[in-house]
Amino acid sequence: MKTTRNYVMRSRAESAEQTRQRALHATVTLAGEKPFSTIVLPEVAARAGVSVQTVLRQFGNRDGLLDAATAFVGEQIHSQAVTTPGNVRAALDSLFDHFEARGDVIIMLLGQEGWDRRAQSLTSAEREGHREWVTTVFAPQLAGMTTRSRNELIDMLLVATDVYTWKVLCRDRGLTRVQAQKRVGRMITALLTND
DSSP: OHHHHHHHHHHHHHHHHHHHHHHHHHHHHHHTTSOGGGOOHHHHHHHHTSOHHHHHHHHSSHHHHHHHHHHHHHHHHHTOOOOOTTOHHHHHHHHHHHHHHHHHHHHHHHTTTTTOHHHHHHHHHHHHHHHHHHHHHTHHHHTTOOHHHHHHHHHHHHHHTSHHHHIIIIIISOOOHHHHHHHHHHHHHHHHHHO
């Protein structure tokens, strides 16, 4: 009997966690389509395939859901893969994987950062993470430079690898990932060979 009860409890816990994950993914997807302030529980529940009551049971209220989704996205941002320092090709693959998975959400959040604390929190973390990523990935190329030259090159590499650069090339111009990645690679090569 005890074994059956443990199995049932574990099964319920797993089911609850799957429901929680579906609700978080639904919220993040919606955050890529519309401002945080317009996300409503019935929409999240419908996308997650559960009832509003189930969402409330998991998160307490709308703010609890949005706070959990903010933390969830923050974890995803921090889990961005760092490639071997100096390996520009692998760095670009990682960067474009990140933007293909999260770029639209990041762009939507950037449009809200001036008036939404959750968006501001996430975009600040994204900026810090991106600068750290650039500094780590291009560490061999940055080594031995004066502080001023190093900071200038980091700034230029930030622009070349920024989400807005991806947006201009992929979303606005309609280039394929391969085309856009090649252009970003050429910008990076030009920056690294000119310094």
